[in-house]
Amino acid sequence: MALKVALLGIYHESNTYVEAPTVLTDFQNGHYLKGAAIRKEYQQAHHEIGGMLEVMDHHEIEVVPLMYAEATPGGTVSSETYKLLLDDMMRQLEKELPVDGCLVVPHGAGVSENYPDLDGHWLSLLRERVGWSIPIIGTLDLHANVSELMVSSTNALISYKENPHVDQRQRGKEAAGLMVRYLQGSINPVQVMIQVPVAISIEQQFTAKDPCKSLYAYAAALSQQEKILAISILLGFPYADVEEMGSSIIVVSDDNADIALASAKKLETYIIENRKHFVGPKNDIPSSLELINYNQRPVLLLDMGDNVGGGGPGNNTCLLEALEDDGRFKYFVCIYDPPAVTAASKHQQGEMFDISITGTGRNGRKVHKIKVSLVRLSEGDFTEDHPRHGGQVNFRMGKTAIVSTEQGSMIMLTTLRVLPFSLRQLTSFDINPARFDAIVAKGVNAPIAAYAPVCPTIVQVNTPGVTQADMTLFDFRNRRKPLFPFEIND
Numbered sequence: 001m002a003l004k005v006a007l008l009g010i011y012h013e014s015n016t017y018v019e020a021p022t023v024l025t026d027f028q029n030g031h032y033l034k035g036a037a038i039r040k041e042y043q044q045a046h047h048e049i050g051g052m053l054e055v056m057d058h059h060e061i062e063v064v065p066l067m068y069a070e071a072t073p074g075g076t077v078s079s080e081t082y083k084l085l086l087d088d089m090m091r092q093l094e095k096e097l098p099v100d101g102c103l104v105v106p107h108g109a110g111v112s113e114n115y116p117d118l119d120g121h122w123l124s125l126l127r128e129r130v131g132w133s134i135p136i137i138g139t140l141d142l143h144a145n146v147s148e149l150m151v152s153s154t155n156a157l158i159s160y161k162e163n164p165h166v167d168q169r170q171r172g173k174e175a176a177g178l179m180v181r182y183l184q185g186s187i188n189p190v191q192v193m194i195q196v197p198v199a200i201s202i203e204q205q206f207t208a209k210d211p212c213k214s215l216y217a218y219a220a221a222l223s224q225q226e227k228i229l230a231i232s233i234l235l236g237f238p239y240a241d242v243e244e245m246g247s248s249i250i251v252v253s254d255d256n257a258d259i260a261l262a263s264a265k266k267l268e269t270y271i272i273e274n275r276k277h278f279v280g281p282k283n284d285i286p287s288s289l290e291l292i293n294y295n296q297r298p299v300l301l302l303d304m305g306d307n308v309g310g311g312g313p314g315n316n317t318c319l320l321e322a323l324e325d326d327g328r329f330k331y332f333v334c335i336y337d338p339p340a341v342t343a344a345s346k347h348q349q350g351e352m353f354d355i356s357i358t359g360t361g362r363n364g365r366k367v368h369k370i371k372v373s374l375v376r377l378s379e380g381d382f383t384e385d386h387p388r389h390g391g392q393v394n395f396r397m398g399k400t401a402i403v404s405t406e407q408g409s410m411i412m413l414t415t416l417r418v419l420p421f422s423l424r425q426l427t428s429f430d431i432n433p434a435r436f437d438a439i440v441a442k443g444v445n446a447p448i449a450a451y452a453p454v455c456p457t458i459v460q461v462n463t464p465g466v467t468q469a470d471m472t473l474f475d476f477r478n479r480r481k482p483l484f485p486f487e488i489n490d
Contacts, residue, residue: 003183004062006096007038007052009105010085010122011070013143015239015311016111017466017474018075024084026071029396029416034092038065047391048139051172052103059180066092068105072417073311082112086122093129101135101179102126104154108144109237116242116478120149127153137179137189139171142205143237146193146248155182156189156252159232161216163207164389164421164449178229178252188255189229194264196271198484199246200278203304203460203469205235206445211277218270222263227256231263238471239310245479247271275484282462282469285322291459292329292438300455303442305465306360309389312442312467314417315359317368319440319463324370327407329437334412334420335359341413344401347374355403357411360465372403372411380414382428389421389446402429410436420447423454444469 012022033041042049049068056063067089071077104126110118127136140146140159150157158175161167181187200212207216215233223231230252236245249267253260271278283291292299306316314336323331340357347353350373357368380397398415405411410431418425420441426433433439433454441447444467448458462469472486481487 002062003100004064004096005056005101005103005179006064006066006093006099007049007103008066008089008093009068010089010110010118011068011105011107012077012110012118013073013107013141013237013311014076014109014111014118015073015466016076016241017239018311020075021078021113022071022074022076022081023078024081026074027069027081027085030071032069034067035065038068041393045391045393046166046169046387048105048168048172048175051169052176055173055176055180061180061183064096064099066096072419073309075311077110077112077118079113082115082118086125089122090125090129099130099134101137101183102130103176103179104136104138106138106140106150108140108146108150108234109240111240111242117147117149117244120147120153123153124149135179135182137175137182139175140232140234141165142235144234145237145240145242145244145246146195146234146250147244148193151191151193151250156191156230157232157250158230158252159234159250161207163205163235164446165391166387166389166449168391174230187229189252190255190257190260191250191252192257192260192264194249194268195244195480196247196249196268197482198271198275198278199238199471200235201280201469201471202238202444204278204280206448211274215270219267222266225259225263227254227259228263229254233267239467241474241476241478243478243480246483279485283459284462285318288459288461289322289326291457295457297438297457298433298436298455299438299457299459300447300451301438301440302444302447302458302460303440303463304444304460305463305468306442307444307467308417308419308442309446310444310467312465313360314442316442316463316465317357317359317361317366319461320357321361321366321368323409323438330407330435331409331438331440332426332431332433332436333440334414334418334425334442336417337413338415341399341401341415344374344403344413345377345399349374349376370405372405375402375404375410376429377401378429380416382422382424384422384424388449390419392421395422395425402431421450423450
């Protein structure tokens with residue numbers, strides 16, 4: 001009898017400090033796919049689903065894509081929305097039961113109003129429905145806040161190893177490979193998890209450089225041990241006030257929990273001993289602008305306080321204000337502001353006019369007025385063919401207005417929040433990155449994969465906002481304790 005494996009996921013990175021909840025429309029504006037539409041979207045994508053499909057197809061195991069729902073990172077998922085998604089996913093599952101296995105695609109930092117551990121909740125319900133004899137194996141985002149329930153509900157979870165996440169397809173292949181070996185009877189995955197008493201600062205989570213580079217090298221060496229199937233370092237997501245917030249280690253072994261636990265403890269010890277290296281210096285806005293003067297251009301200014309990939313609103317105007325006040329540099333910035341798009345749409349290409357951009361400024365809500373000319377109106381769709389953070393192929397910004405200031409800077413105004421993960425966001429609309437002194441990207445590390453090829457200098461800017469770099473400034477009420485750097489333990 002042919003083997004049949006279900007593929008399913010609810011994927012969201014939830015920032016509990018964002019006031020507006022994530023609702024069904026946000027998933028519909030992201031990726032809310034069922035059945036064959038999942039394969040069509042991700043078959044060739046640099047995404048874990050594409051990797052899973054590739055391996056299962058190679059081994060001629062039938063994959064039944066059920067449902068995959070993903071929304072741009074934002075506020076807590078509303079209880080109504082989560083119930084709708086969960087009920088839909090379970091309905092799709094019921095149509096295909098029985099199955100021989102489940103490949104799952106959670107994020108690991110999802111939060112709903114009723115279930116702070118969103119990922120653990122839906123994974124546990126899946127386990128309850130299919131039973132303990134059916135393997136559940138999947139991937140996690142490197143920024144997952146891992147719970148005991150996530151681990152106890154699955155046979156094996158494998159996280160991305162790179163930030164920016166350009167290895168997602170590879171991790172999907174790795175997870176699917178474990179599923180194949182399990183179904184063939186050649187391995188019996190056993191996983192253990194340790195929640196490390198350290199929360200790693202967001203700007204230090206760039207895996208190509210220390211301190212993370214050495215940490216991942218150590219994990220790679222440990223993974224060469226006999227019986228070790230996978231080692232995952234979950235750096236954590238600091239913008240979720242949940243009990244599991246912080247860094248974790250998951251080690252999957254072949255039927256040997258002792259060796260898995262020993263390896264996890266070695267990594268925990270390494271992180272604790274090096275914990276002070278995981279908190280980095282912060283560049284304020286004035287010093288960041290001065291760095292433009294002394295470095296090769298264009299300079300990539302990473303707007304950490306408005307990290308769209310961490311739930312930021314995409315409308316922080318702090319850097320826009322500072323660059324305008326300074327006046328020395330030509331810049332590019334993308335701002336989410338639907339009313340500004342509507343206003344710009346009333347003008348003709350090349351026409352000069354005054355526009356009001358509304359967003360978050362240095363002292364809260366800010367209306368920034370500026371004289372611009374209309375460069376272009378667009379529906380805001382573009383594609384990305386290369387491995388980039390997030391692994392997505394199709395991007396939607398909604399109706400988009402591109403305007404130019406009198407000094408030659410350029411502002412892209414959008415009606416949907418867009419993740420700054422692709423240089424095609426500029427080049428698809430005939431914008432040459434080389435013409436600017438500075439390019440503002442609303443992220444921390446994720447945009448580097450897209451912009452490093454054209455930006456010889458990269459500066460992480462400590463801007464205010466719901467994704468500000470210093471996590472100790474947030475009011476946490478539910479996090480675990482002790483946790484460095486909150487409880488300083490020398």
